Amino acid sequence: MADPIPIQIRETVRTGLQRFANARAATLALRPDTPVYCFRPAQLEADARAFRDAFPGRTAYAVKTNPHPLVLDTLARSGVDAFDVASPAEFRMARAAAPQAALYYMHPVKAATAIREALTSYDIRHFAIDHENEAAKILREARAAGVDTPDLTLFVRLATRSHAVYELSRKFGAAPGHAVELLQRVHRLGARAGLCFHVGSQVEAPDAYATALKTAQWVRARAGVPVAALDIGGGFPARYGVDRRRKRPPTPTPGELIPRILRAVESTGFADVPLVAEPGRVVVARSLSVIVRVLLRKGQRLYINDGIWASLSDAWTGKLTLPVHLIPEPGRLKPKGDPKRVIPFRIMGATCDSVDILSRPFWLPETVATGDWIEVGHIGAYSLSLRTDFNGLCPDSFVEVDAPFRT
Ligand SMILES: *Cc1c(COP(=O)(O)O)cnc(C)c1O
Numbered sequence: 001m002a003d004p005i006p007i008q009i010r011e012t013v014r015t016g017l018q019r020f021a022n023a024r025a026a027t028l029a030l031r032p033d034t035p036v037y038c039f040r041p042a043q044l045e046a047d048a049r050a051f052r053d054a055f056p057g058r059t060a061y062a063v064k065t066n067p068h069p070l071v072l073d074t075l076a077r078s079g080v081d082a083f084d085v086a087s088p089a090e091f092r093m094a095r096a097a098a099p100q101a102a103l104y105y106m107h108p109v110k111a112a113t114a115i116r117e118a119l120t121s122y123d124i125r126h127f128a129i130d131h132e133n134e135a136a137k138i139l140r141e142a143r144a145a146g147v148d149t150p151d152l153t154l155f156v157r158l159a160t161r162s163h164a165v166y167e168l169s170r171k172f173g174a175a176p177g178h179a180v181e182l183l184q185r186v187h188r189l190g191a192r193a194g195l196c197f198h199v200g201s202q203v204e205a206p207d208a209y210a211t212a213l214k215t216a217q218w219v220r221a222r223a224g225v226p227v228a229a230l231d232i233g234g235g236f237p238a239r240y241g242v243d244r245r246r247k248r249p250p251t252p253t254p255g256e257l258i259p260r261i262l263r264a265v266e267s268t269g270f271a272d273v274p275l276v277a278e279p280g281r282v283v284v285a286r287s288l289s290v291i292v293r294v295l296l297r298k299g300q301r302l303y304i305n306d307g308i309w310a311s312l313s314d315a316w317t318g319k320l321t322l323p324v325h326l327i328p329e330p331g332r333l334k335p336k337g338d339p340k341r342v343i344p345f346r347i348m349g350a351t352c353d354s355v356d357i358l359s360r361p362f363w364l365p366e367t368v369a370t371g372d373w374i375e376v377g378h379i380g381a382y383s384l385s386l387r388t389d390f391n392g393l394c395p396d397s398f399v400e401v402d403a404p405f406r407t
Pocket of ligand 1: 062064065084106107198200201202233234235236278279280281282381
């Protein structure tokens with residue numbers, strides 16, 4: 001079995017990173033010409049704790065959001081004991097960090113060999129389905145592996161309608177009528193039946209959960225079979241930067257949003273059903289920033305050494321305004337302009353690709369110049385997991401930073 005985690009990364013995790021008080025201190029010490037990630041373990045622990053304190057069910061961190069060993073090890077140390085996983089490589093990464101953790105295999109479409117590995121090597125007993133043939137596939141593999149059907153929980157994934165930066169019901173989920181049939185079938189086959197949904201990532205309409213819960217209530221009532229668990233998925237929004245020309249969508253904190261969801265859980269009759277949630281973004285977004293360098297300024301365009309094929313893919317597709325701080329090159333001559341005047345700069349990515357231009361500007365002092373650095377905040381979610389080696393420009397340097405990123 002191949003270890004997906006390169007030896008030198010585990011070594012770094014064991015021996016510790018170079019540590020700085022803040023990103024400015026790291027920048028002035030290292031003067032980096034390639035991007036440097038600033039990891040904030042205390043922020044990660046605090047954000048994971050805030051979610052778990054607000055949510056009374058089981059919190060299964062969505063590994064795909066950021067599977068770096070620094071992140072998974074910190075979460076495991078802070079007590080996270082369940083993970084939402086989608087592939088054998090993710091099983092291995094979660095277990096390497098937390099050997100006792102419960103794994104929930106919540107991808108609705110899985111390879112038979114991956115199901116077998118889940119059942120036999122990882123004791124995984126929780127699976128998502130949105131079609132009868134996927135249920136048949138799982139039960140066939142369970143029979144072959146000698147796993148008793150009543151030990152399995154098959155979560156029927158509901159299609160939902162919501163407003164999120166990423167909508168996922170275009171791809172996954174059973175319509176309500178179909179979900180009724182699936183729930184009954186799972187019950188008839190002798191497995192435990194669960195319900196799950198995922199309202200999308202970076203939800204912009206916080207009542208999406210209540211709407212999905214109403215669908216779940218309807219499906220459960222029609223199916224008339226016991227529901228062993230309810231998984232409310234991920235999607236909890238992180239708070240990013242402010243684009244002065246746009247209205248900011250609502251971004252309630254877990255402490256604000258989860259009590260609302262719990263009231264909807266109660267009013268839809270699920271108060272007696274064990275709950276699971278699969279947060280990703282809201283747990284990990286603030287735990288990383290990246291220090292990038294301005295390679296060239298052309299008017300109001302900044303060419304930087306990072307971009308959509310490296311750390312900033314999610315910001316590009318999700319049209320997120322990221323919070324930024326300017327770290328001027330101390331050696332340069334007196335800047336032109338007013339350092340207090342903040343204006344939008346168009347951000348050109350590092351690769352030769354013409355689409356490598358961010359969809360939202362960075363708001364920076366008009367004095368920014370070639371050779372300056374920018375600390376880009378809140379990139380912990382969907383950055384490291386979406387990096388590519390396009391043009392040979394895959395960033396992979398990390399430092400630890402004590403001070404939180406202030407917006
Ligand atoms: C991606 C994903 C998550 C995590 O979503 P966030 O928006 O990062 O919280 C949770 N559950 C499923 C099924 C997912 O696909």
